Amino acid sequence: MKKLIRYLVIAFVAFQAADAFLTLWATNNGFQEVNPLMVSFAHTWAFPFIKIIPALVVAWALTKLNARFPRTRPATAAGFAMAVAFLGVVLVANLGEL
Secondary structure, eight states, rough: HHHHHHHHHHHHHHHHHHHHHHHHHHHTTOOOOEEEEEEETTTTHHHHHOOOOOOHHHHHHHHHOOOOOOOGGGHHHHHHHHHHHHHHHHHHHHHHHH
């Protein structure tokens, strides 16, 4: 279970980074950001940091909690799996729009 969570954490952060850089590229090439909270940041150099740093903090905090409370591992694995699946769908949809 620990290995699965490790792979899911890596995929979660990688998908967040991919989404950030794809959004940055798209907004700098004429596409519009549809998330109203991110519109003012989507075309700036700060956007990847705004997306990636929270993902890293969440991943770090949940892995620390899992080390302290091993009984939460199945729930953490399920949560990360759902987040990775959602981000995968978002990335495929965004790539389809390009």
